[in-house]
């Protein structure tokens with residue numbers, strides 16, 4: 001069996017707020033093999049985002065171990081974590097988190113600059129363009145976020161997450177601000193990236209029907225995993241979209257170039 005891309009052992013995370021301690025994670029052990037699509041669900045406050053921050057190398061556990069691609073990252077310094085994060089992790093958030101006065105292509109190119117890439121400008125731009133093409137936005141390179149729909153903005157964010165060829169794509173409620181059809185389109189994009197490109201996806205959602213697009217559903221409650229199951233009868237977003245009636249303006253299809 002391929003080694004896990006994410007392996008954690010007994011992760012604990014305690015936040016100290018004034019005189020109080022909040023035990024956000026109370027012993028989380030999980031293995032995620034490469035190429036899996038995991039949905040993380042659970043009620044508000046159950047520790048999903050805390051888990052994601054640790055898995056995404058944005059924060060360290062209070063105790064416990066975490067191996068990312070076989071490398072123990074649980075004891076790394078903040079600078080080391082930042083370096084690992086830039087190379088291995090792509091993030092997608094509910095609110096898109098795009099720079100507003102910055103074009104789509106410039107937003108996508110940014111992580112390459114942060115990573116201190118020694119690539120030439122033309123190479124970086126080519127890479128950003130390729131990623132926007134991969135999410136169906138080849139014709140929107142110079143649009144600003146306010147000239148794009150919510151679904152298109154989320155696609156830009158996904159292109160940005162992919163530009164460094166990460167090992168994992170981490171998404172925290174990526175469909176939280178989107179209507180039903182756009183949510184299916186975004187889930188279709190995650191399924192495509194997972195199945196066709198083999199990218200490991202970890203997606204946090206509190207919506208049970210969104211979780212059914214994943215291949216595995218892990219449920220948190222009170223800082224621990226309370227269920228972990230393979231999805232039977234997984235939803236197929238592309239299939240569902242084919243069955244929907246066509247609508248008037250449709251500008252998000254992958255371009256034929």
Ligand code: ADP
Nearest residue numbers: 015017022024043044045046047048049050051
């Ligand atoms: P979820 O994403 O499932 O809603 P979180 O991981 O955000 O859950 O939160 C888990 C618990 O930790 C909650 O009780 C929350 O209030 C607390 N918590 C989260 N982040 C912090 C923080 N930075 N400081 C203090 N408490 C926090």
Ligand code: MG
Nearest residue numbers: 045048049050
């Ligand atoms: Mg959360």
